[in-house]
Amino acid sequence: MSDPVDMDGKSPESLSVGLRLQEQQNRALLEQLDLVSQLLRRTCHLSFGLDPELDNDLQRLSNLMLTPEKLTRSQGQLAGLSDQLGLQQDKYEKRLAHWQASLNDTLKQLNQINGLPSELRRQLKALISDLHLPRVSLYRLLPLTQEALSLLLKVATLHRRQPDSDTGNDTLAAMVDQLVAMVSSLNLSGADHELHQIRRQLLSPITQDGLLDLTVEFLQVVIKVLDKERRQAKQFLQLASDSLKDLHQRTTRTLGEHHQGNRQQQVINGRIDNLLVELTRGLDANNLQQAGQSMAQLSSLWQEKMQLEAGLFDEQRLRLEELQQQVADLETRAEQFRNQLAQQRLDSLSDSLTQLPNRAAFDERLLAEHKRLQRFGHPLWMAILDVDHFKDINDRFGHIAGDKTLRVIAHTIRRSLRDTDFIARFGGEEFVILFPELEEADLHRPLTKIREAVRNIPFKFKDESVRVTVSIGATEVHAAEQPMVAFERADQGLYQAKNNGRDQVVILSRE
Numbered sequence: 001m002s003d004p005v006d007m008d009g010k011s012p013e014s015l016s017v018g019l020r021l022q023e024q025q026n027r028a029l030l031e032q033l034d035l036v037s038q039l040l041r042r043t044c045h046l047s048f049g050l051d052p053e054l055d056n057d058l059q060r061l062s063n064l065m066l067t068p069e070k071l072t073r074s075q076g077q078l079a080g081l082s083d084q085l086g087l088q089q090d091k092y093e094k095r096l097a098h099w100q101a102s103l104n105d106t107l108k109q110l111n112q113i114n115g116l117p118s119e120l121r122r123q124l125k126a127l128i129s130d131l132h133l134p135r136v137s138l139y140r141l142l143p144l145t146q147e148a149l150s151l152l153l154k155v156a157t158l159h160r161r162q163p164d165s166d167t168g169n170d171t172l173a174a175m176v177d178q179l180v181a182m183v184s185s186l187n188l189s190g191a192d193h194e195l196h197q198i199r200r201q202l203l204s205p206i207t208q209d210g211l212l213d214l215t216v217e218f219l220q221v222v223i224k225v226l227d228k229e230r231r232q233a234k235q236f237l238q239l240a241s242d243s244l245k246d247l248h249q250r251t252t253r254t255l256g257e258h259h260q261g262n263r264q265q266q267v268i269n270g271r272i273d274n275l276l277v278e279l280t281r282g283l284d285a286n287n288l289q290q291a292g293q294s295m296a297q298l299s300s301l302w303q304e305k306m307q308l309e310a311g312l313f314d315e316q317r318l319r320l321e322e323l324q325q326q327v328a329d330l331e332t333r334a335e336q337f338r339n340q341l342a343q344q345r346l347d348s349l350s351d352s353l354t355q356l357p358n359r360a361a362f363d364e365r366l367l368a369e370h371k372r373l374q375r376f377g378h379p380l381w382m383a384i385l386d387v388d389h390f391k392d393i394n395d396r397f398g399h400i401a402g403d404k405t406l407r408v409i410a411h412t413i414r415r416s417l418r419d420t421d422f423i424a425r426f427g428g429e430e431f432v433i434l435f436p437e438l439e440e441a442d443l444h445r446p447l448t449k450i451r452e453a454v455r456n457i458p459f460k461f462k463d464e465s466v467r468v469t470v471s472i473g474a475t476e477v478h479a480a481e482q483p484m485v486a487f488e489r490a491d492q493g494l495y496q497a498k499n500n501g502r503d504q505v506v507i508l509s510r511e
């Protein structure tokens, strides 16, 4: 038998092998797009920015999504990401369930004493039932909402039990301080003015009723921010879900068209095979007329096959481009949403007065440094710094002078530190510093430098030169203890520094 006729350099066998390969590739691509859709669906339930590792994974995922060709090479990676997202989601849901229960509990108690305006109660209920929506501020604002609700409960009960007694006044002052600390720790773009007004009123003489009102106002600001984020999250989820639905329809249609095209190709290929057999027979039998007819039919069939394949190829390219475009559009939307969340996260981790990282940022950093300490064993030191007699500055020169003092001190401490050190405003007139990779012998120097730098700031209020000092407590954080234990030790150091006459550093080691 003679060799199969070579047409355009391709034998029918090589063509059908090529088609099978193409079909496999397409199926793989569609499977992977499906996997991406699943991943996206799960991702939509998560708060970006909660976990740096997860964020990296999501970043890798978005890079893959932008170039679907890469998807064919990264199925293992995608499956790994999928598992990780699943785990993260479980963790997230457990924490939310905890918050849901605890907020509901406080709300019930407040209902009993009728301590909430009805609108705020309605908003809080909506917040509690929608806790699962992705909002970065949720983690920062939920504890604060809970704290403000508990404070409201305390102020309301104090109001009824202890009218005008001295103890009542002391407790009221402590509650005012607690609310000042809460307000000061917040940095909410869009709510700056309201927070500023609340702080201003809190730092002037205030009654119990006044404190009650301001606590409610504070809660309203927090809830408004959460509500705005809730609406943004809902919008994004709606969009993502519509987009994913469409993506699914398109992939199914593409797959259907692909199968139909394949069937047409198979029919033509079968007819070509038959004609080839006839042609070979004609040539073998020296029947030139039969061979000529077969050749003519073969040639027109080949044209038909070429046209069909070109059409199918164009169609597939078009569909693939549409899919890529769709994935890219969704990615752009996800990116916009991620940016919104990133901004919210940035806000939720910095202090509006000093622009330093806030307490939430400190908690996060301390945990990360502690993990690093456990892993690599490099030393880690912590210091708590408190402005001495700060209340006097507020009382004598007003809270605006007090605010300015805090800003200047924050700036001075930041300037005295290395880039690798971490400073946060812990609340009120208290700052915390982490010194990673510092030996004990080297700790005294930066702490003394800070203490002296602050006492040398030439403050002048109402033409009066004022010396402001700070007391500092410090300790080493050990790998085998909870970071909070080290924090309490540093706090004891601070307490001793205050008791010993202030303007000094006390370093305590573990017993």
Ligand SMILES: Nc1nc2c(ncn2[C@@H]2O[C@H](COP(=O)(O)OP(=O)(O)OP(=O)(O)O)[C@@H](O)[C@H]2O)c(=O)[nH]1
Pocket: 176, 177, 180, 181, 184, 203, 353, 386, 387, 388, 389, 390, 391, 392, 394, 398, 399, 400, 401, 402, 403, 406, 427, 428, 429, 498, 502
């Ligand atoms: N201006 C201003 N005052 C604040 C802020 N946060 C807290 N405070 C005030 O800081 C004062 C802290 O007072 P205390 O805790 O009695 O401490 P202190 O006067 O510094 O005294 P010692 O710490 O014992 O030296 C309180 O009156 C708070 O209301 C803020 O952001 N701005």
